[in-house]
Amino acid sequence: xxxxxxxxxxxxxxxxxxxxxxxxxxxxxxxxxxxxxxxxxxxxxxxxxxxxxxxxxxxxxxxxxxxxxxxxxxxxxxxxxxxxxxxxxxxxxxxxxxxxxxxxxxxxxxxxxxxxxxxxxxxxxxxxxxxxxxxxxxxxxxxxxxxxxxxxxxxxxxxxxxxxxxxxxxxxxxxxxxxxxxxxxxxxxxxxxxxxxxxxxxxxxxxxxxxxxxxxxxxxxxxxxxxxxxxxxxxxxxxxxxxxxxxxxxxxxxxxxxxxxxxxxxxxxxxxxxxxxxxxxxxxxxxxxxxxxxxxxxxx
Numbered sequence: 001x002x003x004x005x006x007x008x009x010x011x012x013x014x015x016x017x018x019x020x021x022x023x024x025x026x027x028x029x030x031x032x033x034x035x036x037x038x039x040x041x042x043x044x045x046x047x048x049x050x051x052x053x054x055x056x057x058x059x060x061x062x063x064x065x066x067x068x069x070x071x072x073x074x075x076x077x078x079x080x081x082x083x084x085x086x087x088x089x090x091x092x093x094x095x096x097x098x099x100x101x102x103x104x105x106x107x108x109x110x111x112x113x114x115x116x117x118x119x120x121x122x123x124x125x126x127x128x129x130x131x132x133x134x135x136x137x138x139x140x141x142x143x144x145x146x147x148x149x150x151x152x153x154x155x156x157x158x159x160x161x162x163x164x165x166x167x168x169x170x171x172x173x174x175x176x177x178x179x180x181x182x183x184x185x186x187x188x189x190x191x192x193x194x195x196x197x198x199x200x201x202x203x204x205x206x207x208x209x210x211x212x213x214x215x216x217x218x219x220x221x222x223x224x225x226x227x228x229x230x231x232x233x234x235x236x237x238x239x240x241x242x243x244x245x246x247x248x249x250x251x252x253x254x255x256x257x258x259x260x261x262x263x264x265x266x267x268x269x270x271x272x273x274x275x276x277x278x279x280x281x282x283x284x285x286x287x288x289x290x291x292x293x294x295x296x297x298x299x300x
Contacts, residue, residue, distance in 0.1 A: 001287060003033065004085060005040055005277040008077030008124075010226025010255020012277075014042045015081065018049045019060065019091055027069030032290035034067040039290070040280050043067055043222050046078050048085060051103045058103035060086045066221030074106040074167030076229015076270055080124035083111040084274035088120050106167025125271040128230070131237045131262075132165035139169065141195045148241050154189050161190070162238035166268065169200045170234035174244075178206040178214040187218025201228060205235045210246045213239065215253050226255030233268045236260040 004015040014033045016023055025047050034042045045065045051058035062082040064075045083100045086092050092100050096115040101108050107129065114123040132138060135145045140163040142150055152159045152171070161171040171190055175181040181204035190202045202218040215235050217228035232251040239245040240262060251258045258272040 001282045003040060003280050003282060005042070005280055006081045006085060006275060007255070007277065008080045008227060008229065008274045009253055009258060009272055011075075011077035011228060012042045012226070013044050013046050013078060013081055014040045014280075015046045015048055015085060017085070017089065017091075018047050021049050023047060025063070025065060026291065029287075029290050030065045030069040031067065032286075040282075043219070043225050044072070044075065044078065046075075046082060048082055048091075055103040055108045058101045058108045059092045060100070061103040064104070066219070067223075068221040070221045071105065072168055072221070074104050074230055076126060076128060076166070076231075076233060077227055077272070077274075078229075079104065079109050079111060079126050080229065080270075080272060080274040083113055083124050083126075084121040085276065087113055087115075088276065104167065121274060123271060124274050125269060126229070128166055128233050128268040128270055130265075130267050131234070132167075133237075133241075135163055138163045138165045138200075139197050140171075140200075141197065152190065152193060152195065154186060154193065157186075159186065159190065162241065163200075164234040164237050166230040166233045166237075168230055169196060169198055170203055170231055170238075171196070171200045172203040172205055172235050172238040174239075175204050175206050178204055178216050181206075181216055183216045183218050183224050187224065191218060191220045201231055201234075203228070203231045203235045203238075205239060207239060207244050208252075210244070211248060212250050212252065213245060215251050217253070227253040227258070229258060229270055229272070232258045232260055233262070233270055237262055237268065240264070 047063035049061040110127045112125040116122040187202045199220040206214040217231035261269040
């Protein structure tokens, strides 16, 4: 069996091309594939399948799983990678600047592909839809849904967070210096905080100026990632609501730069690269062991 290793600004995935919907992806296999020592290595697994019956206008389906095997509603970097592979492997044949429609568990996302001179996808723009700002819909538990910033008790420390959903839940907190932010210590505590009943992705954002931020993200079910597309969108929306940034923002993540555009009341657009790294042949022996033996989830 062959799989593809790909990434979007360093947020890396193992991708299974399965447009005939023949494959099942058990939790043990996801954990084995994403293991960075014993497997291929990645933040998650994408099964690129046929559109589901409830999204008939889509071209392909991004069936996404975190490294721990849990399914995720949405992954912004994963959508870009899915669109690139669908085009580069001939599953859809758009021209430069045309739309590929990617079905996700958070709905169908229109994706504009920007082709290089070789006809392969170099950059991808994604209409991520409007942000979800009602706390109960994020979901987040509060008796003050009108607040833009909520004080969260994290092991006796008060952490101010803004809550946004981009199809998946995000908590965004402002920091003075993202390089020293407590991503790996506070992040996992916030991820499982009881006020986030579906767990949460945690963004630590530093405002450089009104058109530039730096961001690190602790992703639920994964750990710290090199990039998080929905996290970049959520951070920009949260900071706009606090009047800290403008409508178009460069988000600098450890894995690269994403351009996020959003106007009040509109949808969020994300533009960034997607890269295919390699095709990996999985041996029968490895697959047999992976399906039968639980393997620890990868640490990002």
